[in-house]
Amino acid sequence: MSILETRDIHHDFHGLAVLFGIDLAVTEGERRAIIGPNGAGKTTLFNMITGKYIPKKGSVLLDGRDVTKRPVFWRARHGLARSFQITNIFPRQTVFESLRAAVLSKRSIRLNLYRPVTGMTSVNEEVEGLLERIGLQEQRSVQGGLLAYGQQRALEIGLTLALDPRVILLDEPTAGMSSEETRYMVDLVKRLTEGMTLIIIEHDMEVVFGLADTITVLHYGEVLASGPKDEIQQDAKVKEAYLGEGD
Ligand SMILES: Nc1ncnc2c1ncn2[C@@H]1O[C@H](COP(=O)(O)OP(=O)(O)OP(=O)(O)O)[C@@H](O)[C@H]1O
Numbered sequence: 001m002s003i004l005e006t007r008d009i010h011h012d013f014h015g016l017a018v019l020f021g022i023d024l025a026v027t028e029g030e031r032r033a034i035i036g037p038n039g040a041g042k043t044t045l046f047n048m049i050t051g052k053y054i055p056k057k058g059s060v061l062l063d064g065r066d067v068t069k070r071p072v073f074w075r076a077r078h079g080l081a082r083s084f085q086i087t088n089i090f091p092r093q094t095v096f097e098s099l100r101a102a103v104l105s106k107r108s109i110r111l112n113l114y115r116p117v118t119g120m121t122s123v124n125e126e127v128e129g130l131l132e133r134i135g136l137q138e139q140r141s142v143q144g145g146l147l148a149y150g151q152q153r154a155l156e157i158g159l160t161l162a163l164d165p166r167v168i169l170l171d172e173p174t175a176g177m178s179s180e181e182t183r184y185m186v187d188l189v190k191r192l193t194e195g196m197t198l199i200i201i202e203h204d205m206e207v208v209f210g211l212a213d214t215i216t217v218l219h220y221g222e223v224l225a226s227g228p229k230d231e232i233q234q235d236a237k238v239k240e241a242y243l244g245e246g247d
């Protein structure tokens with residue numbers, strides 16, 4: 001069963017149609033890239049998945065459950081994380097404090113939903129584990145705003161991971177980065193999200209091929225092609241419409 005699915009999603013803005021029946025099915029652990037020209041509807045599709053906008057027609061399923069009308073926070077509680085822009089770091093909080101706040105917010109959510117679990121690791125232990133995973137043990141007392149660029153990215157990922165997401169959505173995570181920063185980011189995301197379901201919108205094909213196994217190509221609000229990345233790379237329609245290599 002798919003962990004995330006969209007069925008026949010249609011959307012328009014003030015009568016101007018931008019999505020024309022998008023079917024997407026992502027399995028658990030899959031690494032999917034969504035590519036397509038500017039204005040193809042990629043971000044709009046993400047907004048339907050996260051609940052920022054409700055589609056005019058069609059449905060969104062999370063773990064087989066229809067969540068089309070569920071609000072953003074409900075979906076986030078159920079494991080859908082939109083990173084990393086949304087989890088902006090707090091410039092005046094230290095790395096430790098930021099991660100601790102994220103762990104606590106997750107726990108308050110979980111405690112509301114389930115009965116408290118005995119033997120749960122302490123909040124501090126969990127924060128220590130996160131610090132180790134993102135490699136910021138030595139920066140634990142540094143304020144977020146004073147971290148080096150790559151360390152800020154690592155902290156943002158840490159804040160997302162603190163919520164134990166099941167599906168991570170990234171919209172152009174390397175936009176505006178230098179090629180060196182991009183490479184760093186790809187390595188970091190790859191390492192820190194191993195085994196998780198990842199859906200990434202990206203223009204940079206190096207990032208796409210570095211992070212994704214499967215690709216969906218959106219074109220004027222429709223799915224032009226979808227499949228394993230090698231197949232998509234060879235797809236004549238895709239080459240012509242998007243990669244600009246029509247033969
Ligand atoms: N809130 C909005 N109100 C009106 N029109 C919108 C809105 N959001 C997006 N659009 C329009 O919908 C279309 C799809 O936009 P969208 O942002 O989803 O494209 P995209 O594939 O993410 O493009 P890019 O690669 O440039 O980020 C565009 O024509 C855009 O102008």
Ligand SMILES: [Mg+2]
Nearest residue numbers: 042043044171
């Ligand atoms: Mg976009």
